Amino acid sequence: MDTAYLIETIIKVVVILLIFSALAGIGTYFERKVLAFMQRRLGPMYVGPYGLLQVAADGVKLFTKEDIIPTNVVALIFKIAPVITAATAFMAAAAIPFFPEFTVFGYTVHPIVADLNIGILYILGVMAVGLYGPLLGGMASANKFALLSAARTAAVFISYEVVSGLSILAPIMMVGSLSLIDFNEYQAGGISDWIIWSQPLAFILFWIAAFAETGRTPFHLIANDHEIIDGFGTEYSGMRWGLFFIGEYANMFFISFVIPLIFLGGFGDGTIFGALGLLGKVAFFFFFFLWTRAAWPDVRPDQLMWLCWKVLMPLAVINVVITGLVMMF
Amino acid sequence: MKMEAFNDRNVADNGYFLVDIEDYPTDGWGKFKRVVRRSFKGELFVGLWVVLREMIKFDIHTVQYPEEKMPIGPRYRAVHEMKRLWESDAERCIGCGLCEKICISDCIRMDTKIDENSRKEVTEYTINLGRCIFCGYCAEVCPELAITHGGEYEQASEQREHFVDYEYMLTPIDTMKAKAQKEFEGFGAITPHEDERVKKTPLAY
Numbered sequence: 001m002d003t004a005y006l007i008e009t010i011i012k013v014v015v016i017l018l019i020f021s022a023l024a025g026i027g028t029y030f031e032r033k034v035l036a037f038m039q040r041r042l043g044p045m046y047v048g049p050y051g052l053l054q055v056a057a058d059g060v061k062l063f064t065k066e067d068i069i070p071t072n073v074v075a076l077i078f079k080i081a082p083v084i085t086a087a088t089a090f091m092a093a094a095a096i097p098f099f100p101e102f103t104v105f106g107y108t109v110h111p112i113v114a115d116l117n118i119g120i121l122y123i124l125g126v127m128a129v130g131l132y133g134p135l136l137g138g139m140a141s142a143n144k145f146a147l148l149s150a151a152r153t154a155a156v157f158i159s160y161e162v163v164s165g166l167s168i169l170a171p172i173m174m175v176g177s178l179s180l181i182d183f184n185e186y187q188a189g190g191i192s193d194w195i196i197w198s199q200p201l202a203f204i205l206f207w208i209a210a211f212a213e214t215g216r217t218p219f220h221l222i223a224n225d226h227e228i229i230d231g232f233g234t235e236y237s238g239m240r241w242g243l244f245f246i247g248e249y250a251n252m253f254f255i256s257f258v259i260p261l262i263f264l265g266g267f268g269d270g271t272i273f274g275a276l277g278l279l280g281k282v283a284f285f286f287f288f289f290l291w292t293r294a295a296w297p298d299v300r301p302d303q304l305m306w307l308c309w310k311v312l313m314p315l316a317v318i319n320v321v322i323t324g325l326v327m328m329f
Numbered sequence: 330m331k332m333e334a335f336n337d338r339n340v341a342d343n344g345y346f347l348v349d350i351e352d353y354p355t356d357g358w359g360k361f362k363r364v365v366r367r368s369f370k371g372e373l374f375v376g377l378w379v380v381l382r383e384m385i386k387f388d389i390h391t392v393q394y395p396e397e398k399m400p401i402g403p404r405y406r407a408v409h410e411m412k413r414l415w416e417s418d419a420e421r422c423i424g425c426g427l428c429e430k431i432c433i434s435d436c437i438r439m440d441t442k443i444d445e446n447s448r449k450e451v452t453e454y455t456i457n458l459g460r461c462i463f464c465g466y467c468a469e470v471c472p473e474l475a476i477t478h479g480g481e482y483e484q485a486s487e488q489r490e491h492f493v494d495y496e497y498m499l500t501p502i503d504t505m506k507a508k509a510q511k512e513f514e515g516f517g518a519i520t521p522h523e524d525e526r527v528k529k530t531p532l533a534y
Contacts, residue, residue: 034384037383037384037387037389038380038381038383038384039380039383040383040388040389040390040391041389041390041391042389042391042393045393291377291380291381292377294380295373295376295377295379295380296373296376296377311364
């Protein structure tokens with residue numbers, strides 16, 4: 001492996017880490033603002049112009065807070081759990097092409113850390129490992145609400161892995177590759193080539209599953225404030241809690257990249273308009289996460305399981321079968 | 330809304346009706362049909378539209394408190410004020426002590442003496458705002474309309490025993506000269522146009 005490739009990869013990793021850590025912070029700002037506007041409030045207004053520096057204030061607070069390890073927790077696991085959430089979220093980013101490739105000073109940059117030939121499988125797998133953050137954190141916390149949340153996390157994540165995996169199977173069959181770059185090239189011809197037109201059901205199922213896997217509002221029962229306090233985060237404070245938070249928001253951003261890349265044409269033909277189009281699609285999907293939080297109530301855990309196993313999973317299987325039949329004949 | 334709506338207890342013929350709620354499905358097929366109906370009726374999009382509409386309308390209801398304040402009613406009972414006479418700019422308080430007597434939380438303390446004109450003069454007058462419950466009895470009992478409530482509701486303090494004294498509450502003489510003293514319109518105040526409604530006492534009784 002030559003040195004230039006190594007250096008390029010390290011630079012890309014650092015850039016992605018920094019940008020998405022910052023985006024996670026700014027994401028909280030946007031969430032607070034959007035929710036506030038939808039509820040006729042103003043949101044953060046005091047720190048900086050229009051409250052823009054609120055993110056920095058929160059960051060300073062989280063970093064400088066005392067790192068509290070409660071008495072009865074399993075200290076080692078308690079300390080590791082938040083790192084798992086944040087780390088797996090960022091690891092998933094390795095196989096996501098954020099932009100079309102571009103040339104800087106005669107050097108062609110591929111804005112993807114590793115173009116794996118099993119890209120989607122890798123992303124889904126690493127996001128599934130993210131389950132261990134809330135699960136271990138909740139179980140190690142010596143707190144009954146955290147334990148409840150850990151149980152729910154395991155149930156929800158594992159169940160919706162099935163839906164996301166099966167729903168995405170049909171597009172994979174059509175493209176014949178697991179690399180997101182190949183997905184993008186498959187749809188590069190323009191809007192009429194987008195996979196959403198041939199796989200609308202898979203698109204909706206994957207979108208629903210994305211809500212469950214990021215633990216966002218219609219399926220926010222992993223850390224449902226009004227039932228189980230903050231769930232797995234109840235006993236956490238300071239930067240460890242902040243890591244959970246960064247992990248959640250980074251996950252939201254990455255899944256917002258993955259959905260358009262698979263179903264909505266990604267960055268298209270690779271021009272600057274395509275890249276901006278991808279950013280626009282990402283912005284819409286991220287906004288939709290906040291939008292639903294303002295609009296929709298949470299479902300009960302049993303309803304969520306019912307929805308997964310009796311509705312979404314059969315639909316996904318039927319979708320795969322029909323796609324297979326259409327491709328065969 | 331008219332008061333009749335509240336007074337008429339005969340609710341049956343007043344436009345009330347039972348909301349037509351269909352029975353909850355008991356079997357699996359019924360539940361399934363309900364889910365399908367709810368999924369395709371677009372109820373979820375109604376919710377999305379409502380919040381988006383509110384965001385676009387941008388009709389913000391927040392009052393950014395220290396910069397903006399809500400108007401308070403003229404009868405609001407906040408920190409007390411001591412008024413002056415319009416005619417002579419002299420203090421209205423005659424040191425009768427009724428407010429001290431009636432105060433149910435014992436927060437008013439006053440001291441008086443006879444001055445050189447053999448009139449009663451207030452030497453000490455404090456209200457412990459930490460104890461005061463702002464009931465308004467002092468203002469109501471005052472025969473001279475001297476002590477009233479004002480609109481100054483910001484009274485944070487380092488101590489629980491936060492006192493205001495006579496000089497603090499008294500209308501400043503400059504304000505009085507500028508005829509800018511505000512009368513309290515609330516509890517115990519004179520009704521507007523009271524002069525016209527006063528009936529003369531017939532001396533022939």
